[in-house]
Amino acid sequence: MASEPAASAPPPDREPFGERVRRVAASAGVQLVLCGVLLALAFPARSSGAIGLSIIAGALGVGVALLWPRLPDYVRKPPGDVTGALVVTIVIVAGLTTFWDALTVAPDWQLGDWGPHHAVIANILPSLPGLDVPVWNHALSTGDAPLELYPAFTHLVTGHVAVALGLENDIPLALMIVAVIVHVSIAVATTVIAMRIAPRPLALIVGLFALIDSGAIAHGGTVGLFKWALLHSGLSLVFTTIAAAGILAALNRPRIAASVTIWIAVALATACHPAGLIAAAAMCLALAAVALLAGDVPPRRALIAIGHIVLGVALSSFVWMPLAERIVAYGQHFPNALRSPGRLLEDLLAAPSPVTSYAMLMYAGYFGILAGLWSRRATVVFVSAAALVLLVGLSDTAYMAFDLAPGKETARLGTERLMQLARPFVAAAAAFGISVLVRSAIAAWGPASTRQRLVAAALLGIMTGAVLRVAPGLWWNGVQRASSDTRVYAPDPLGRQMLGAWGRERAATVGPASWARVLFETDTHEHMHLTAETGLPTFHASWLPDLLLRERIEDLGDASLRRFNVRWVIAADKSPTFGDPDTELTLGTFHIRELKEWDGKFARIEKGTGDVRVLRLD
Numbered sequence: 168m169a170s171e172p173a174a175s176a177p178p179p180d181r182e183p184f185g186e187r188v189r190r191v192a193a194s195a196g197v198q199l200v201l202c203g204v205l206l207a208l209a210f211p212a213r214s215s216g217a218i219g220l221s222i223i224a225g226a227l228g229v230g231v232a233l234l235w236p237r238l239p240d241y242v243r244k245p246p247g248d249v250t251g252a253l254v255v256t257i258v259i260v261a262g263l264t265t266f267w268d269a270l271t272v273a274p275d276w277q278l279g280d281w282g283p284h285h286a287v288i289a290n291i292l293p294s295l296p297g298l299d300v301p302v303w304n305h306a307l308s309t310g311d312a313p314l315e316l317y318p319a320f321t322h323l324v325t326g327h328v329a330v331a332l333g334l335e336n337d338i339p340l341a342l343m344i345v346a347v348i349v350h351v352s353i354a355v356a357t358t359v360i361a362m363r364i365a366p367r368p369l370a371l372i373v374g375l376f377a378l379i380d381s382g383a384i385a386h387g388g389t390v391g392l393f394k395w396a397l398l399h400s401g402l403s404l405v406f407t408t409i410a411a412a413g414i415l416a417a418l419n420r421p422r423i424a425a426s427v428t429i430w431i432a433v434a435l436a437t438a439c440h441p442a443g444l445i446a447a448a449a450m451c452l453a454l455a456a457v458a459l460l461a462g463d464v465p466p467r468r469a470l471i472a473i474g475h476i477v478l479g480v481a482l483s484s485f486v487w488m489p490l491a492e493r494i495v496a497y498g499q500h501f502p503n504a505l506r507s508p509g510r511l512l513e514d515l516l517a518a519p520s521p522v523t524s525y526a527m528l529m530y531a532g533y534f535g536i537l538a539g540l541w542s543r544r545a546t547v548v549f550v551s552a553a554a555l556v557l558l559v560g561l562s563d564t565a566y567m568a569f570d571l572a573p574g575k576e577t578a579r580l581g582t583e584r585l586m587q588l589a590r591p592f593v594a595a596a597a598a599f600g601i602s603v604l605v606r607s608a609i610a611a612w613g614p615a616s617t618r619q620r621l622v623a624a625a626l627l628g629i630m631t632g633a634v635l636r637v638a639p640g641l642w643w644n645g646v647q648r649a650s651s652d653t654r655v656y657a658p659d660p661l662g663r664q665m666l667g668a669w670g671r672e673r674a675a676t677v678g679p680a681s682w683a684r685v686l687f688e689t690d691t692h693e694h695m696h697l698t699a700e701t702g703l704p705t706f707h708a709s710w711l712p713d714l715l716l717r718e719r720i721e722d723l724g725d726a727s728l729r730r731f732n733v734r735w736v737i738a739a740d741k742s743p744t745f746g747d748p749d750t751e752l753t754l755g756t757f758h759i760r761e762l763k764e765w766d767g768k769f770a771r772i773e774k775g776t777g778d779v780r781v782l783r784l785d
Contacts (some may be wrong), residue, residue: 203223221632225628254358259355266347275663277696286696287313305784321345321398322401349392352408369598380524382523383581403439406433418461433480447476447582455473457552529593538600557587674702688743704732732767736760
């Protein structure tokens with residue numbers, strides 16, 4: 168009789184599924200997580216729900232700590248090129264989504280320097296494409312040569328962008344497109360610099376904050392670029408940061424591509440704005456610090472990089488040398504007082520510079536500067552030294568030591584502008600400073616037991632969860648603030664529309680034999696949009712950017728008003744001081760009067776006899 172086969176027993180090393188479930192369910196840790204899930208679902212708006220979320224976050228931290236060593240190498244240590252490209256792509260996409268409206272919707276009369284930019288480009292646009300553009304602009308202010316008195320490169324670039332995109336009749340939109348490209352490029356370059364000296368996740372955080380940081384007028388950020396239209400210095404900073412990235416590449420591994428990048432970027436930076444010269448000098452000093460302090464590269468690399476910068480400066484000398492001469496002769500005396508070292512330190516401890524919406528990031532940058540100077544790594548020393556040189560530039564010590572103050576050059580400098588140049592370097596130094604703290608913490612936990620590491624992972628998970636919970640709101644608030652900085656308009660849109668129609672009618676009567684100007688009794692210059700849109704000459708008796716903030720009219724006396732062909736005077740929310748009250752016209756909030764003394768003569772003989780007739784204006 169055949170024996171029945173024996174029942175197969177489970178392998179001794181394989182636990183039945185039911186037993187495994189019961190064992191896992193009996194675990195205190197699993198029960199705690201399940202309680203956390205129930206609390207989070209049952210009481211989402213109460214403190215008990217927050218406790219439940221904290222339990223879940225801690226469990227996720229423990230889970231990541233347990234799974235991380237088992238993940239493949241390409242996940243734990245992905246290729247640097249791939250992660251670098253991903254970080255840059257994220258910053259670009261975030262920038263485009265943040266400023267999409269500015270890229271696609273034509274703006275109205277923006278405040279800041281957008282009006283003068285608009286008027287200058289409108290005058291040269293008929294001559295584009297090309298470089299043979301009119302030197303004189305009779306309708307701008309009391310008549311001047313804006314491309315001779317302010318860097319022309321940015322205006323030429325924007326004009327050609329307008330032509331290329333078919334925006335000849337929408338110059339303000341072309342200006343905003345260029346501004347967005349400039350701002351996003353600065354953020355991307357800041358990210359690239361940070362990736363050279365810090366881990367890529369930290370570089371990504373720095374780049375995203377660079378996109379939405381408000382800053383201040385002379386300190387960069389969205390306020391300086393979008394609200395006040397400091398476009399020339401912004402474009403100069405783009406090329407400065409590209410040059411800095413080239414220098415970092417040359418320090419790491421000298422190649423002809425890095426050298427050419429430095430030459431071209433420095434040349435364009437110095438051609439865009441005098442700030443490029445200051446940045447070039449600061450980077451030369453930073454490279455000198457690299458030659459003295461760095462231990463991972465031979466000093467000759469830093470010295471050769473200085474030579475590359477000097478060559479780049481020389482390439483554009485035909486642009487910046489005559490411009491610098493005119494600035495020294497005619498430029499504004501900036502009201503930025505040089506501070507003593509003690510006062511500067513006191514101010515920086517009270518509030519960081521560059522001005523920022525995220526003070527903690529800038530203070531982390533200060534720590535990164537101090538740590539980076541003594542890191543003996545060439546790239547880190549360069550970034551830290553460049554930031555430090557520009558920060559020290561706020562103090563009077565160096566200027567007094569080299570007999571640079573008092574003097575015309577220092578008076579024209581406007582030291583607060585140094586903070587716009589320092590912003591990318593301080594931000595990158597912040598990424599390095601945070602990485603120093605992270606590496607120190609990781610090293611300290613190396614000898615810890617498994618239980619201690621899991622406890623730390625749970626706490627880290629809770630902290631990370633708390634940050635992730637508020638991060639979307641923080642980002643969205645920053646995006647809204649940055650986007651609103653691109654839309655700062657002059658008041659009374661309906662009145663401005665009527666004023667534009669009035670201006671077109673009056674501009675049709677203006678010619679060589681009947682030249683007429685409008686005096687705006689304001690201390691701002693958004694009226695330059697009226698000049699750009701209608702061709703009607705306008706000015707106001709106050710500072711005017713793009714003309715080195717100078718004005719040829721001596722005063723607003725009767726003789727001056729007659730000499731400069733003032734026919735109409737416009738004031739907002741009140742009657743003008745000058746002009747015939749019987750001629751007053753009200754368009755919205757604008758009050759317009761006409762001067763009886765106007766004679767329409769573009770040129771006149773004030774001393775002697777005779778008369779002169781103007782037949783043509785070029």
